[in-house]
Amino acid sequence: MTLELSRLRKAYAQFGFGPVDLTVDDEVLAVLGPSGSGKTTLLSLIAGITSPGSGSIQLDGRELVGFPPEDRRVGMVFQEGALFPHMTTRENIAYAATASDRVDELATLLEVTDLLDRRPPTLSGGERQRVALARTLATDPDALLLDEPLSSLDTPIRKRLRDELHSLFESLDIPVLYVTHDQRTATALGDRIAIVRDGALEQVATPSAVLTRPKSRFVARFTGNENLFAGTVTDRTADEAMVQFGDVRVHTTAPNHSASAVTVCIHPSRVEVEAPDVADGDRTANTVTGTVARWLNEGSEYRVDIDIEAGSLALTANVRPPTFERLGLANGSEVHVLIPEESIHLIPDVE
Amino acid sequence: MASRTNSDRTGTVTFGFDWLSVALVLGGVLLLYYVVPMASLFLSVPAGDILARMTSPTVVDSATTSLLSASISTVVATLFGLPLAYWLARTDGAVTKGVLAVVVLPLVLPPTVGGIVLLTVFGPGSPLGEAAIAAGFPLTRSLAGVVLAQTFVASPFVVVTAKAAFESVDQTLEYASRSLGKSRLTTARHVTLPLAGSGILAGVTLAFARAIGEFGATMMMAYYPRTMPVQIWVAFIELGLDNAYPVAILLVLIAAAALLILNTVASNPWE
Numbered sequence: 215m216t217l218e219l220s221r222l223r224k225a226y227a228q229f230g231f232g233p234v235d236l237t238v239d240d241e242v243l244a245v246l247g248p249s250g251s252g253k254t255t256l257l258s259l260i261a262g263i264t265s266p267g268s269g270s271i272q273l274d275g276r277e278l279v280g281f282p283p284e285d286r287r288v289g290m291v292f293q294e295g296a297l298f299p300h301m302t303t304r305e306n307i308a309y310a311a312t313a314s315d316r317v318d319e320l321a322t323l324l325e326v327t328d329l330l331d332r333r334p335p336t337l338s339g340g341e342r343q344r345v346a347l348a349r350t351l352a353t354d355p356d357a358l359l360l361d362e363p364l365s366s367l368d369t370p371i372r373k374r375l376r377d378e379l380h381s382l383f384e385s386l387d388i389p390v391l392y393v394t395h396d397q398r399t400a401t402a403l404g405d406r407i408a409i410v411r412d413g414a415l416e417q418v419a420t421p422s423a424v425l426t427r428p429k430s431r432f433v434a435r436f437t438g439n440e441n442l443f444a445g446t447v448t449d450r451t452a453d454e455a456m457v458q459f460g461d462v463r464v465h466t467t468a469p470n471h472s473a474s475a476v477t478v479c480i481h482p483s484r485v486e487v488e489a490p491d492v493a494d495g496d497r498t499a500n501t502v503t504g505t506v507a508r509w510l511n512e513g514s515e516y517r518v519d520i521d522i523e524a525g526s527l528a529l530t531a532n533v534r535p536p537t538f539e540r541l542g543l544a545n546g547s548e549v550h551v552l553i554p555e556e557s558i559h560l561i562p563d564v565e
Numbered sequence: 566m567a568s569r570t571n572s573d574r575t576g577t578v579t580f581g582f583d584w585l586s587v588a589l590v591l592g593g594v595l596l597l598y599y600v601v602p603m604a605s606l607f608l609s610v611p612a613g614d615i616l617a618r619m620t621s622p623t624v625v626d627s628a629t630t631s632l633l634s635a636s637i638s639t640v641v642a643t644l645f646g647l648p649l650a651y652w653l654a655r656t657d658g659a660v661t662k663g664v665l666a667v668v669v670l671p672l673v674l675p676p677t678v679g680g681i682v683l684l685t686v687f688g689p690g691s692p693l694g695e696a697a698i699a700a701g702f703p704l705t706r707s708l709a710g711v712v713l714a715q716t717f718v719a720s721p722f723v724v725v726t727a728k729a730a731f732e733s734v735d736q737t738l739e740y741a742s743r744s745l746g747k748s749r750l751t752t753a754r755h756v757t758l759p760l761a762g763s764g765i766l767a768g769v770t771l772a773f774a775r776a777i778g779e780f781g782a783t784m785m786m787a788y789y790p791r792t793m794p795v796q797i798w799v800a801f802i803e804l805g806l807d808n809a810y811p812v813a814i815l816l817v818l819i820a821a822a823a824l825l826i827l828n829t830v831a832s833n834p835w836e
Contacts (some may be wrong), residue, residue, distance in 0.1 A: 263740045283743040296741035300759050310745040353746050382723065 215240055215274050217260070217357050217389040222269035224259060231255045231413035233269065238357075238389040244404025244419075245393045248436065250347035253393040254411035257359045260391070263292045273356055273389075289355030293362050297334035303345050304330040313353040321349040323382075340371040347382075358390045364399060376402055397437050401425065409433045426481055427559050434479050434561070440530045441485070445478040447560065457560065460526035464500045466558040473562035484557035485531035487518065489541055490548040500555055504529065506547040509538075517544060520551055590729075606817065610810050616620020618811045619718040627796035628815060633774040634711040634792060641712065642772050647765065650724045652727035654731035660803025665728075672721045679717055687713055687786070710787030721728075722771040726834050731757065745761035767831035778816065 216239050223232035231252045236243075247253050258264040260271055262283035271278040278286050281390040297306050299476060307317045321327045324344045334342060343363045350358065364372045364379075380403055383390050394400050400407050409416040409424065409432075417429040428434035434442055445459035447469060455468045459478045469476065490503065504520040507528065516533045529551060533543070541549070618624060649668070653661055671679055686706040688694045697704045704710055734757050742752040758765070760806035788795065793812050801809040827833045 223723060261740070261744050263744075282749075283740065284746050284748055286744075287746070288744065290744040291815070292737055292741055294737075296735070296737045298742070298756055298760075309742075309747075349745065 215356055215388045217391075218270075218272040219260070220270050220272075221272065222259060223267045224255060224264060225267050229413060229539075231259075232266075234413075234415055236408065236415060236418065238391060240387045240389060241405040242383045242390045242392055242403055244400035244407045245391055245410060246397060246400040246404075246407055246436070247395065247410030249395060251410045253395075253410050254361055255413070256410070257290065257361050257391065257393055259564065260357070261288050261359055262263035262286050270276075275560055286358060287353075287356040289357070290359040291343070291346050291350050291352035291361065291363050294366065295334070295363075296339075297342055297346055297349070299334050302331055302333055303329065303337070306334070306345060307349045307352050310349045312354055316352050320352055323351075324348045326435050338371075339367045340375055343367070343375065348501075357388050358386065360372060360390070360392045362394055365394070365396070372399075379403060389421060409436060411436075426557065428479060428561065430561060431477055431479075434477075439479055439481050441478075441480040441482060443478045443527060444563075445476050445560070447474045447476055457558065461523045462502050462527055464502075464553055464555070466555045466560070469560040469562070471560075471562045473560075476565040477561040477563060479559040479561055480529070480553055480557055481559075482517070482530045482532040484554060485529065486552040486554070487520070487531050487537065487541065487543075488550040488552060490550050500553045500558075502551050502553070504543055504549055504551050506543055508545060509533075509543060516543075520549060522551065583703075603672055603817065606813060607808065610807065613757055615814060616810050619815070621811075623791075623796060624811055624815070627791045627793045627812060630708065630711065630790045631777050631793040634708055634715055635773055635779075637708075637712045638715035638776040639723075639773045640768060641716050642723045642776075643765075643769055645725035645749065646720050646768075646772075647727055650727035650768075651731050651753075653724070653728045655736070668721050668724045670721075671717055672725075676718055676779065676781025677785060680714060682784065683713055683717055683786055704786075706787050706789050708787075708790060711783055711790065711792055714782035714786040715779045717776035718779050718782050719772040719776040722775055723765075723768040726768030726771060727761065727765045729834065730761035730768065730832075733764060734760045763832040764834070767827055767834050770823050770826045771834070774820060777819055 216237060218238075219234055219236040222234045222236075223230075225231070229250075229252070234256065244257060245253050255264065259266050260278070262278065262281060266279060269279070273286070273288065278288070286370045297303075297402075298309065301309065304317060304321075307320060308314065311317050311320075318327070321330055322476070324347055326341065326344050326348060328338060329341055329345065334345070337345065346363070347360075364375055367375065376399060383392075383403065392400075392403055394403075401424075404421055406418060407421050407424045408418045412430050417424060417433045419427075419429075424433060425437050425439070428437060428439060431442055443459040445457045447455050447457050449456040450468055453468050455466055456463055457466050457476065457478055488501075502522050504522040507519045509519070511518045514535075516535065516538045517531050517537075518531050519531050520531060521527070522529050531551065533541075541547070543549070649664075653665055653668075674682075684705070685691060686693060687697070687710070688753075689698060689824055694704055697709075702709065704713060738756055738760070739752050742756045743749070747755070754830060777792075779792070779796060780798070783792055784793060784798075791799065797809045797812045797816070800812065
């Protein structure tokens, strides 16, 4: 099954969506973007809740534009579940089910068998989303759309449900579009991630590509990439180049574009922090010295801000707790910072 | 500072007014103004006397006419009012505002003026009225005339109250239903109507209460057959106040029943 959007546009008074071209195969595409960027509009257009100004949407070769939601075979899970409050869980699922034995089958799959006789107002947020998903799957849709289904849930439940969704999505052989504004959810669930900005797709790529090779400063910043510096490419040869930013000059593989004015982008998780007592001779070209300016314990890792080369740059590094403790880091600690050349990503400055 | 606040507080209690009590006293006067005449009505005639007169042909006839006409008016108002209410609830813009203003017009228009307006269209002098008379189905001085007058005055209650009821149904639920493969009609029947049900019932009840009490427009359109309000008027003018009591008491009981419905099965729009 393939979902194909081409030249899809929708104009609003305050906001223009598109043109969007997108192909989604039997995979999970996480649609990531800030609120108001057009994520929900994208889903509404595919579901048939809004009609586009122009463009086409094809599902398995079938044109959807011009057809009402009920004739599209596109399942949608809404933000708060949108369960019918006057029906029990069983009635909600049965309302959608193509066959009556599907109700118990899906209730078992989504672990809501105990909830079948209860009404939605008595369910917790997580339970509601399970039921909503069961109800949508009961229609055997040809494509599945989910609009921030986990956003209103507490962290432990969100994480658990996220893991369950991951394996559930793998068992579905249909295009799944999962809208979220949370980068962690997007990278955890998406086979690919589409970054939406101002109604257009900024970048569509695998999670690791989006994280380490963002196409623009916007993508970099939105995916938690805090290390963005104005830089200049020098000494360019066929397969290598030097890049200068602040007082730092590092060696990198040659960028695949000819711009010399670039934004240097280094993901905090790719920066390695080492003790300063390494002899100067052991320093590779991409090791710089710095001082810890501040640090923050973010639970699974430490976020360490380092002033590089006497304060000409402020670089952020994610440090794993064992490393943090081994180095005994504190404010003012001298450190060596290793920037692997494959982790230096250059975004050409436009204009 | 703390001690001063304390003395201020004590001062209020000792010397000051409790404004809530004053409000209650003023409101109490108004409440008595509602309750005393109502009680007085029931006490002014012996109960046995009332029961005897309830069975007189004029009372029975007017009650039959009123219940029949008000029921038909309510059905007509609901049949045409619900679709309009749904449309108003799901549309925005200048047109919607204009349409809503037109719907509310019969509510603010004096009923006698409403009657005159209707007479210009359905009266014996109008082409439509003449044609209806020729066809043997007169639109004035007939049950049809009563229904026309009552529907004009009462139907806005259905539209306005049902509109609010439809608006209270989250539109996402309708989208959810349709994305589950259900048509607009199925969605309306299984999702929207059940959820808006108690609000709609409130509108229908209000419309019925308004229709059964309709006097001004009915007087203009159909003096005969007499509805209960018209019968009260006739009895009062021709035979004096005492003779108007039985029908008045009947109407009070019907109004009380309507209130009971509003406060139990329907959602009271004023709460």
